[in-house]
Amino acid sequence: MREHSAVSSDALILLHPDDNVLVTARSLPEGATMTLDGQALVLTGALPVGHKLARRAMAAGDKIVKYGVPIGSLLAPVAPGEWVHMHNMTSDYLASHTRESGRQATQPSQESNS
Amino acid sequence: MSESVAPLQGFVRADGRKGIRNVLVVAYLVECAHHVSRRIAQHFDDLDVHLIGFPGCFPNQYASRMMRALTTHPNVGAVLLVSLGCESMDRDALREHIVASGRPVDLLVIQESGGTATTIAAGIEKVGAMRTELARQTPVSMSLDELVVGTICGGSDGTSGITANPAVGRCFDHLVADGTACVFEETGELIGCENIMAERAVTPELGELIQACVAKAERYYQTMGFGSFAPGNADGGLTTLEEKSMGAYSKSGASPISGLIKPGDIPPGGGLYLLDVVPDGEPRFGFPNIADNAEIVEMIASGCHLTLFTTGRGSVVGSAISPVIKVCANPETYQRLSADMDVNAGKILTGEASLDAVGEEIYRRVKAVAAGERSVSEALGHQEFILTYKSFEPIGPGCLPVRQV
Numbered sequence: 419m420r421e422h423s424a425v426s427s428d429a430l431i432l433l434h435p436d437d438n439v440l441v442t443a444r445s446l447p448e449g450a451t452m453t454l455d456g457q458a459l460v461l462t463g464a465l466p467v468g469h470k471l472a473r474r475a476m477a478a479g480d481k482i483v484k485y486g487v488p489i490g491s492l493l494a495p496v497a498p499g500e501w502v503h504m505h506n507m508t509s510d511y512l513a514s515h516t517r518e519s520g521r522q523a524t525q526p527s528q529e530s531n532s
Numbered sequence: 533m534s535e536s537v538a539p540l541q542g543f544v545r546a547d548g549r550k551g552i553r554n555v556l557v558v559a560y561l562v563e564c565a566h567h568v569s570r571r572i573a574q575h576f577d578d579l580d581v582h583l584i585g586f587p588g589c590f591p592n593q594y595a596s597r598m599m600r601a602l603t604t605h606p607n608v609g610a611v612l613l614v615s616l617g618c619e620s621m622d623r624d625a626l627r628e629h630i631v632a633s634g635r636p637v638d639l640l641v642i643q644e645s646g647g648t649a650t651t652i653a654a655g656i657e658k659v660g661a662m663r664t665e666l667a668r669q670t671p672v673s674m675s676l677d678e679l680v681v682g683t684i685c686g687g688s689d690g691t692s693g694i695t696a697n698p699a700v701g702r703c704f705d706h707l708v709a710d711g712t713a714c715v716f717e718e719t720g721e722l723i724g725c726e727n728i729m730a731e732r733a734v735t736p737e738l739g740e741l742i743q744a745c746v747a748k749a750e751r752y753y754q755t756m757g758f759g760s761f762a763p764g765n766a767d768g769g770l771t772t773l774e775e776k777s778m779g780a781y782s783k784s785g786a787s788p789i790s791g792l793i794k795p796g797d798i799p800p801g802g803g804l805y806l807l808d809v810v811p812d813g814e815p816r817f818g819f820p821n822i823a824d825n826a827e828i829v830e831m832i833a834s835g836c837h838l839t840l841f842t843t844g845r846g847s848v849v850g851s852a853i854s855p856v857i858k859v860c861a862n863p864e865t866y867q868r869l870s871a872d873m874d875v876n877a878g879k880i881l882t883g884e885a886s887l888d889a890v891g892e893e894i895y896r897r898v899k900a901v902a903a904g905e906r907s908v909s910e911a912l913g914h915q916e917f918i919l920t921y922k923s924f925e926p927i928g929p930g931c932l933p934v935r936q937v
Contacts, residue, residue, distance in 0.1 A: 442690075444881065466769065467690070467769070468862065482771075484778065489724070489771070490771060503766070504771055509771075510772075511724060511772070512758070
């Protein structure tokens with residue numbers, strides 16, 4: 419399944435000019451190629467519709483901006499075109515939980531991150 | 533106000549409000565009366581005979597207030613109350629409240645009616661008689677400024693905030709212009725939006741109250757240990773609560789915010805209202821809303837005639853009392869679950885329709901369902917209902933500035 423299909427510009431959405439992430443308008447296969455601000459990029463994994471890609475290189479601690487407002491902070495540096503999600507960013511309010519974290523913590527955690 | 537809008541038809545109630553349905557409600561007053569009530573309601577297999585109830589045996593002011601508001605909702609034409617006999621809910625006060633609203637009401641107490649089988653038989657007879665009575669009622673003309681519409685999102689994903697939610701916001705802008713009261717809610721899913729939301733309040737004081745209300749929600753969820761964020765939200769591309777909030781917030785559209793209400797408060801006129809669904813005081817009874825239907829029930833208690841439900845992952849629920857219109861955000865979800873959806877907002881992503889066009893489509897759907905057409909979940913027989921323990925303090929005068937004028 420290594421189709422190196424070029425992603426057309428309407429497959430990625432910039433919701434606000436201040437945003438540093440783009441949103442996928444449809445599911446994209448691993449190996450899909452795209453051009454981001456003149457740079458050629460290859461997707462290192464498949465991405466479902468509605469997910470976020472870094473618009474440019476960013477450092478750990480940088481705010482992620484979507485809809486023109488901060489929606490959390492990076493935990494690790496990202497390269498342009500890299501997937502931005504639970505593995506490399508976190509809320510500035512309340513931490514999100516996943517099915518995996520639910521398996522470890524059966525008791526509600528009291529830790530605060532604000 | 534509204535131009536060239538086809539007049540709706542509504543069932544007029546003694547308090548002047550009008551219903552877009554004439555539902556007969558069977559209500560259990562404790563879980564111990566649930567089975568008997570369910571058998572009575574199911575006997576009729578009727579899209580307009582609904583089952584609601586409160587499971588708890590311990591007293592709760594909020595639950596009593598909600599049961600009064602729900603059994604006298606304008607969409608409700610008649611009520612059968614079913615009590616076990618020893619629970620705390622004040623069945624006589626509830627019955628008197630419904631009598632005072634001019635509706636046919638009856639009460640069965642299982643411990644005084646010979647038990648399960650005889651109470652079911654008696655209930656079927658009473659509901660049968662009330663249906664005959666309701667069938668004789670004729671609707672009168674109704675206008676959009678007599679309508680109350682709520683909105684909720686459930687099973688949100690990364691597409692919700694781009695397609696379905698802003699499209700509902702467009703529809704809300706049309707409805708507010710028509711004089712409809714529009715209600716958005718779940719302050720726990722507006723964490724991060726408090727400041728931009730406050731700027732839209734009609735008075736600075738209301739803006740401050742909105743900020744305080746979101747801060748309360750944040751404290752409450754902090755104590756619970758989880759924000760309102762489900763694993764499916766992450767599967768769908770949402771990473772943080774504030775990201776989910778920004779998407780959810782777009783359901784409110786662009787109108788000024790006219791007031792801040794709590795479950796059971798009825799909007800005093802047309803406009804956009806925020807419903808505060810997070811309990812007051814120290815967290816006591818667990819999560820503010822255990823699932824989407826708990827919020828839908830609270831919007832109905834605040835008078836909503838119908839609910840616009842946006843979903844990315846694909847919720848299938850409807851509701852007792854008020855129809856639910858499903859707006860699907862994700863084009864891939866729509867392909868899988870199209871038979872459960874009223875509107876495909878995913879068309880915005882596939883380039884088949886603009887945001888404005890989908891907003892118009894939702895607006896037309898609201899008017900059609902308000903005029904009596906069944907929504908998809910309603911026609912499928914979805915009548916979900918959840919009511920749990922909560923505690924609220926009454927709203928202050930600054931919450932409804934328009935009323936003071």
